Amino acid sequence: MKKLKLIAINKLGVFSLESTVTDTTTHLVSLEPRRTLNLLRALTRGLWILEYSWILDSLKAGHWLAEEPHELKDFSRGIEICRSERQAFGNNYKCDLFHKFGAFYISSQCCPVSKENMCELIKLCGGRVVNARQKARYIIGDANRTLEDKFYLTPYWVLDSITQMQLMKIQKYMYPLPDATTASSQPLPVKRNT
Numbered sequence: 001m002k003k004l005k006l007i008a009i010n011k012l013g014v015f016s017l018e019s020t021v022t023d024t025t026t027h028l029v030s031l032e033p034r035r036t037l038n039l040l041r042a043l044t045r046g047l048w049i050l051e052y053s054w055i056l057d058s059l060k061a062g063h064w065l066a067e068e069p070h071e072l073k074d075f076s077r078g079i080e081i082c083r084s085e086r087q088a089f090g091n092n093y094k095c096d097l098f099h100k101f102g103a104f105y106i107s108s109q110c111c112p113v114s115k116e117n118m119c120e121l122i123k124l125c126g127g128r129v130v131n132a133r134q135k136a137r138y139i140i141g142d143a144n145r146t147l148e149d150k151f152y153l154t155p156y157w158v159l160d161s162i163t164q165m166q167l168m169k170i171q172k173y174m175y176p177l178p179d180a181t182t183a184s185s186q187p188l189p190v191k192r193n194t
Contacts, residue, residue, distance in 0.1 A: 008055045012064055024035045027067070029055055033075035037115070037117055040162050044124040046086025049079045052069060078165025098127030102137030105130055110141025110155055118155060121162060143175040 009015050018025055021041035028042035028044060028049045042049050054070035073080050086093040098104070104122050106115045113121070118140060119129045130136050138151045145152050157173035 010057050012058060012062075014064060021047070030072055034074055035075075035114065035159065035163055037121075039075075040121055040159070041124065043076065043078055043082055043165070044097075044162060046084075046093050046095070048080040048083060049075075076163050076165065078163065081165055087155065095125045097125035097165065097167070098122055099125075101127055103128045103130045103135055104138045104140055105133040105136030105144035106140045113155055113159065115141070118158060125162060140141060145177065146173060 009017055021028060022039045023045070025045070025047060028038060028047055029052055030039060030049065031034075031052045038154055039049065048067045049175040049194065050070045051070045051072050054065060054067065057070070058065045071080060071083070082095060089131065104127055104193065106118045106122070108115050110118050122140075133139055133142075133147060133150070136150065138153055139147075140153050140158060141155050142152060151170060151187070153173045157168055157170065160173075161168045173189055
């Protein structure tokens with residue numbers, strides 16, 4: 001796929017290939033509808049997210065074709081929504097999915113997406129990330145519930161919310177409360193009654 005992209009870019013011009021979606025990226029071409037970090041970056045930025053057929057059909061036509069018929073709409077309704085908003089607002093476009101939420105703390109244990117990448121995605125969606133869990137309302141990627149007034153969420157809440165471009169119900173993504181057998185790693189003193 002990469003080789004054919006290079007051939008198309010060299011033959012048809014205008015574009016250059018990047019390995020990571022950045023602020024200067026304009027399009028993302030995907031072989032299949034699969035959630036990747038680059039796809040989420042492109043979605044939050046309102047970029048064109050296109051099926052691979054765009055490259056093939058453009059090569060056949062000898063020029064870059066219109067993007068819209070090749071947009072990867074089946075993956076998520078958010079792709080068309082964000083791209084339309086980006087076209088309407090231009091450089092003023094900013095995804096605001098997490099804008100009204102309280103602060104997020106991302107655990108260093110966060111996976112399958114690293115802490116750095118999760119921070120980037122939340123900020124791309126207008127969220128605020130803090131470095132101390134005490135200052136956060138939402139703690140992502142850490143099942144060790146040490147503070148009572150926080151929401152301890154799996155990273156999938158962030159990923160699914162971005163994918164659908166709507167806030168998913170938090171309850172489904174909360175880490176379970178520890179039960180009595182795992183509540184504390186501290187030894188409990190016990191006295192036999194005689």
